[in-house]
Amino acid sequence: MSEPSKKDDSKTKKGLGRGLGDLLAEHDTDLPFLGAYGAVSESYEEGLPASFGQDNSNELLQVIERHIRSIFDGELSIEDESISIEDYFSASISEDSGVNITISGEHLPFVPSDLSSPSFVRGSLSEDRTLAEVSIIQWGIEARRLISRICEHYSITH
DSSP states (O other): OOOOOHHHHHHHHHTTOOOHHHHHHHHOOOOGGGGGGOOOOSOOOTTSOTTOOOOOHHHHHHHHHHHHHHHOOSOOEEETTEEEETTTEEEEEOSSSSEEEEEEOTTOSOOGGGGOSTTEEEEEEOTTSSEEEEEEOSOSHHHHHHHHHHHHHHHHHO
16 A cells, blocks of 8 residues: 555645635625624725824824923923924914924934825925925824924934
8 A cells, every 4th residue: 555645635735724705605694793883984084094083183282282291391382273392393283184293494304204104194395304294183103203203303403
């Protein structure tokens, strides 16, 4: 008698793997609880996925202020709907949505992709890297990182 080859053994193992479609067809299970999540909203910010949300602009400005105060020792000017650090940084509530951020200074530590996170809209960086503008529409890791970098750069350059 001859031993079965490894080639024959692999054929039987190949049949074990099944995809989701095979499992659903075999078990024909109805999953009504998935309807509890509702339909996908058809309205969303241009360039953002339909599931992406947006924070309240007033609350977002307050969060930005608290974060700046937690990491920045310098003078911070606060008015009704805006925050600024001298002529270097300003944050104000946008007419459209979110909080508009403007940073101006020598050799800003950004590249265009830093201003194009899913939390940001309308990001732009001048060619000479002396002016950056972006609107933050949702607080998260990217927004926190951006504000931290702004404060760090200001501390180093001033």
